[in-house]
Amino acid sequence: MVFICSVATAQLPINWIDPLNEGVLQGRLADNDITGYNRLPDSVKSVVREPVWALGTNNAGVYVNFKTNAKEIQVRYTVSGALDMPHMPKTGVSGLDLYASNNNGEWYWTPGDYRFKDTITYSFGPVKENSHRIYRLYLPLYNTVTWMEIGVSSDATIEFQKEEESPIIIYGTSIAQGGCASRPGLAWSNLLGRALNTPVINLGFSGNGRLEKPIIDLIANTPSRVIILDCLPNLTGVTPENTERIDSLIQAAVYQLRASQPNTPIVLTDHSSGFNKNILDETDNTLYEQTTQAGLASFEKLKQAGVKNLYHLRNADIALDINSTVDYAHPNDFGMVKISDAYQRLIEQFLR
Template identity: 25%
Template structure:
């Protein structure tokens, strides 16, 4: 029944997408389209790779847009092309666009979320009242939805994406943003907001198995920190075979800090025995690196993060809820700050 319901919802999605697209075409002269590349990887790179990569790279998880506007109100209209339906996330979590406004003393603060109210709505409109003068906003884009276009009807002054990347992260659906209740609460977006830095999110549901070509590509991006969350979708055999190789691939291209993470949900998502085996594999990679003179590598044992009432930090024993995402972000901010990784 679940599959049937999802299938019907996706048919309704496509019908609603076509109707909304035509309506936007009819009034296109009234709107300013935000023109940015929303896909996270080029098609050529992922051709022949696992379906999880080919599908999830189309979702703009972790991408953000800065907009400067003037006037009395900002009108944002969003046309979705495809929205993923997940059991452990609602529509705000999968398809929401978080609006953060810039405050002089506090940086970017969450203001509101644009999101569909059901599984088949493909067009959303939001009106934001503005203060006098120039207003600056940051939009965090969806973790599990493909956007056809974002349109603004207002005194649009400037639209930009920052190009200077301080952190690149590679990981599973947890890094992609599952199951945060809205995009701004993804642990990486929280780190970006709190440390005032730009992060590129290469988290991919059902993937992150040490794909050499992918790691070779993303480790060539100029940055200061590379986070490796590679302990969920890979079997123990795959982890044993590929974890150290993944480190070596990254290190060939990148001489900044590498943070290795082991899973946070051990004992509830896997047995204690399996968790220990996985930690040992990652620990061995860390020790291999340090013995070979690598002094810019950090290993965080994920079993140390949630030591009491662990299930309270997870939606489904695997994916952190908002409370869990906050704790992961707290840990990373502490590690990055105390080690001086962004200097």
């Protein structure tokens, strides 16, 4: 849909558009049963745990694509949660991020002038006018947008773009949700989407990415290009009982997904931390390493059983170091790039 309005005045008014009303939100499940800017459909509210539902109202990975010839882009919106966290700034928890791509797939970034008040505002630009450029506006990672409008000068045009390709779906933890990127575009899922130029759906739930059946059901029913299961950081434990639980959850998830999508590549991921001799906290190292070993054993069992198109992203391939996290679990921006790069290298091996 194209919006055009021309007013010959010294200072033109702003034309404000609500992306929710236009039905142009990207990066979430294709389900008409989704309320507001949520990531999960209303139909699962009664079957997922309360924390999962609450986190599903956060907007991690949700974005809007559009073309415009405007030199400045304004956004105003409100959120329902706290603006920041002790280890993550307002710009990551509650902020926006604006990127743009050209016809050759090259990406650009537009810094924003922001004000965090009851109504949050971002002003992007001025930028060089280009009606062929496709902008991508990322929504907050750890907050819930309750209302939003995108504004351009009333003599400019804005045309929203919708993607039709099958997505990469990520089921994970706080790390997948985006903790602790300084801004939304630097969450590893969003980095990966731009690197591979493919839609990505982020089903990361802070502290609650536990390979639970209601979420696996949603993924199984969504035709996908790749499915990533990155839940080990929320399944940590060193007891034999926990090792058995990890194996049971992984086996159930993979077999259900394989039955629904026989040819879709599935990636099982190690805990991104651990195996680091330069970390002095032996307790965390041991915990993360034993969790990874339990996941690896389950992966090998599935491979021996003949499960096809099953891949493994190793801790060593991610290679987080002592400069990569804020707390030896949640990556900073540098760690986010490392994670995205590792996934990109792996996925490009089988999506050629």
